[in-house]
């Protein structure tokens with residue numbers, strides 16, 4: 001079968017919820033992927049930062065394979081020998097007391113919303129069913145019914161109502177707007193340190209620190225969605241580390257498992273997650289031994305290979321090279337670490353398609369932004385190779 005055959009199968013059998021580039025990937029190794037016709041591509045999306053460790057990392061394969069041969073799923077009706085060590089390592093790395101292990105990012109955000117509301121009713125003393133959570137325009141936190149309820153993107157919500165109440169939208173990057181939006185019923189402010197799906201939007205310097213200060217003054221939980229920005233993507237362990245901010249609660253996912261398996265978590269201290277009782281939350285696959293063993297190996301790769309420092313160093317280099325392109329189409333080059341957005345003044349899709357032709361995978365986001373976010377194991381000469389194609393393509397008429 002060739003690419004066209006697989007594309008026809010997708011068209012015939014997959015509900016049309018995506019508009020992918022027409023490349024059919026069959027194999028991946030490090031920063032490179034190969035399509036069914038044998039053509040090689042440099043992956044500059046890294047599965048929306050789920051593959052920070054590079055495709056098919058051998059250490060993660062070994063850990064996953066070893067666990068697969070022992071036991072894969074016990075359910076939380078019983079205990080397993082991987083979940084405890086996994087959560088201990090994750091809590092020690094992040095500096096939180098406790099975690100709820102889940103699968104997809106959206107599930108972690110849902111659990112964060114439930115945790116914040118529970119804290120609001122049991123600790124802050126908000127009256128029943130009155131809790132409010134403040135979020136920002138341009139947010140992305142997943143696709144469940146509750147999460148789309150607070151999206152500012154009309155398409156995400158259209159025809160999916162009735163929506164979940166209890167959310168308030170404010171502009172991103174404006175701490176004064178946050179302070180003005182807080183009421184006695186506000187339990188949390190949920191924010192991405194850099195908006196990923198929103199177009200790699202970097203807030204003004206000092207914003208996260210100011211917002212965390214506002215939250216602390218008003219007894220509101222500062223909740224950071226680090227699902228895309230976490231585990232070295234921005235050149236620090238977490239996006240909030242750029243401003244020395246320690247959120248009350250964070251959500252993690254994506255690179256937590258190096259792209260092998262859906263593993264996510266919400267992390268916070270006992271004052272929040274200590275409020276949960278048996279039966280309050282759950283997931284059949286959450287905390288399963290296969291995912292836990294895989295995530296333990298994935299976290300270890302980030303640390304052992306110095307991928308956070310690598311992201312900071314090579315990200316600065318890559319961004320610097322992109323910023324020097326003198327193209328009439330480029331409005332702005334922004335980002336932190338290997339999380340880079342190039343905002344154009346015309347639709348980005350045709351550039352993504354031209355890059356695909358040249359052997360570079362990247363996807364437009366928000367119509368006019370090209371995101372460059374390769375696996376963090378990328379080397380300088382690979383960035384140089386990519387630039388030799390990106391530069392002329394961004395110059396094309």
Ligand SMILES: *Cc1c(COP(=O)(O)O)cnc(C)c1O
Pocket residue numbers: 048103104105106107109140141142143192196197225226227228229253254
């Ligand atoms: C991808 C993403 C999510 C949702 O994760 P899924 O695994 O797709 O459910 C949530 N928040 C942010 C910031 C993300 O980038």
